[in-house]
Amino acid sequence: MLLLVCPLVGYSFVQAVSLYSESSAAALQSPVLARSLSPLDGILVPTFGAFYVAVTLLFPFVAIRVLGQEKESGALRLLIQLPYRPSMLLAAKFCAVLTGWLMVSIPALSTLAAWAILGGHLAAAETLNLLFGHLLYGVLVGAIGLFTAGISDNSATAAIIALAVTIGSWLLDFTLAGRSGLSAWLAQLSLTQALRPFEQGLLSAGLVLGIAAVIGGLAALTAVWLPPATTVRTKIARSGSCVLVIAVVLAVAAQIRTSVDLSEDRRNSFSRADERLLATLRRPLVVRVNLAAEDPRYIDLRRNVLAKLERVMPDVTVILASERPNIANQADAYGQIEYVYGDRTDVSRSTSPREILPLLYALAGTQPPEPVVGDEYIGYPLVASADxxxxxxxxxxxxxxxxxxxxxxxxxxxxxxxxxxxxxxxxxxxxxx
Structure with a gap:
């Protein structure tokens, strides 16, 4: 796997540097264009995106071999008889999987050194956050591989099940993304969703807890199915209890909104002055969005305004139309966004924070904060060749x-x-x- 990852990650890095250099050539003459150049978006995310594909498709085979080979050879029956609990054996296997991921990540980590040698900029907080996200994702994929090896009689069957899970999650992401209701909940089960906040420089406590719950649940399920002497009925009963605990923890994690914006350009946050003022607005804010979930305007509104408001204001409720209204009958209503703060209400069609924030301040009866000079992201253009x-x-x-x-x-x-x-x-x- 290391030999396959080296050219894949290396080629992705060279292409990312080439595109970044082309954009930097024009940005060097314009400070406004330079502000849009972030090494996180231009270099790290594309490069580690190739690493993500390799981990998704290849790393399950590495994790399956850690346990599957012993099951096929019969050595597992001897290991179970040793004076150790199955949990200790499983912990050793997880340590082996983690060590394997660290070894596989060597080509991706070397791109950071290569970018620094070329003179590129790396922000410590957002870079470590991205690495932490890929670490969680790698352990999650490894846990899937160990679980499939634990419930299968041979490595070939375990590989088919693991690929069905990983590729099936991509199918969920492609077909159900941007929809509301049950489809939106199913789309969140995609493995791709686990990395997107980290790629945006956001560290979400709820997401970390959810991934940790799934990893721990898969480890518990593997421990349930590992002893060969236990009857299938007993294993199924214990598995039901594990699944129930995982579901409860995921439900709790979904309610946690605590997150930290570690991106250097603060793409997930308003200005510091706006955030300080918004945090003082204690009354409930209800936002009724008369847009379909797949409407590009709602996607912009969610990314630019609603997600940021939910992070900084103490009480925000977003109500989205469950289905697309009839444009012929409600042409005037569709596209309107109603903001209710306390006993005051206002309506807007804009998705820009420059227009929505003054509207919220007017509803709260407060003056907008004074802009802080020098608080803008400067960008890091660089023209270099990584060939x-x-x-x-x-x-x-x-x-x-x-x-x-x-x-x-x-x-x-x-x-x-x-x-x-x-x-x-x-x-x-x-x-x-």
Missing amino acids: PTLLWFFGGLPLLIVLAWRHIRRLPSDRGSLFHQGVKPCMPARDSE
């Missing part, structure tokens, strides 16, 4: 991987080294009987 790094990703790093693999494979065991030196190991004497 020389192809020698590292296509030659140097794969060569080091092969050499390390050969060195590990050639390490002799204690008994093998004795035979190699011509010394016969001592054998225990037979019993006199």
Whole structure:
């Protein structure tokens, strides 16, 4: 997998740097254009996007081998008889999976060093947040692989189930994204949704708790199905309890709105002055949106205004039309957004915070804050060529991987080294009987 990840991540990095340089060439002459250039969007997300694809499609096979090979050879029955709990054995397997992910991430992590050598800018907070998101995602995919290996009789069946889960989540994301009701809830089950907030520089407590709950639940389910002597009926009964606990924790996580904006350009937040003022508005705010969920205007409104209001104001309720209204009969009403703050109401069709924030301040009877000079994101344009790094990703790093693999494979065991030196190991004497 390392040999496959090296050229995939390397080529994605080179292409990302090329596109970023083309945009930077024009931005160097215009400070306004430079503000739209963020290394998080231009370099890190595309590069680690290739790493995400490799982890989704290939890493389950690595995780399945950690447990599946012992099940097929019968060694698992011997391990279960050791004086250790199955949870200890499973914890060791998870440590092996985590170590495997850290090794697989070496090509992706080397792109950070390559970007820094080229003179690129890296913000510590948003970069670490992105790495943390990919770590959670890698452990989640590894947990899926271990669980499928635990419930399957052989590695081939486990691989089919794991790919059905990962590829099926992509299908949910493509077909149900942007819809409301049950479809919106099902779309959130996609594995892709787990990484998007991290790619936007947002650290969500509810999302982290939800991913941790799923990982812990899959570990518990694997521990339930691991002992071969337990009857299937007992395993199913215990699995039902695990699924119930996972559902409760996910329901609690869905209600947690606490999040931290770690992006350097503060794309997920209003200005600091606006946030300080909005945090003082304690009365409930109800927003009735007369738009369909798939309408691009609602998507802009959600991204630019509603999500930010929910993060900073203490009591915000958003009511979305459950279905698209009849345009012929309600042409005037469709597109209106009603804001109710206390006993005051106002209506707007805008999706821009520049128009909506003054409207909210007027409803609250307060004056807008004074803009702070120098609080804007400056951007980091850079014109560079990453073509020389192809020698590292296509030659140097794969060569080091092969050499390390050969060195590990050639390490002799204690008994093998004795035979190699011509010394016969001592054998225990037979019993006199």
